[in-house]
Amino acid sequence: xxxxxxxxxxxxxxxxxxxxxxxxxxxxxxxxxxxxxxxxxxxxxxxxxxxxxxxxxxxxxxxxxxx
Numbered sequence: 475x476x477x478x479x480x481x482x483x484x485x486x487x488x489x490x491x492x493x494x495x496x497x498x499x500x501x502x503x504x505x506x507x508x509x510x511x512x513x514x515x516x517x518x519x520x521x522x523x524x525x526x527x528x529x530x531x532x533x534x535x536x537x538x539x540x541x
Contacts, residue, residue, distance in 0.1 A: 499507065
């Protein structure tokens with residue numbers, strides 16, 4: 475049977491090696507990306523809210539006409 479601690483050591487070593495090869499963003503790139511994500515989230519939320527309100531008004535109007 476294979477030693478589980480050996481597998482964990484091998485996995486950890488490979489993981490550290492891969493993380494060292496990765497290119498990490500600078501603070502400026504990270505800040506800029508965060509601003510873009512927050513702005514996109516706000517725009518998507520605004521669009522969803524407006525679409526929901528408009529659809530509610532249309533459905534409400536249709537149900538009032540049926541009565």
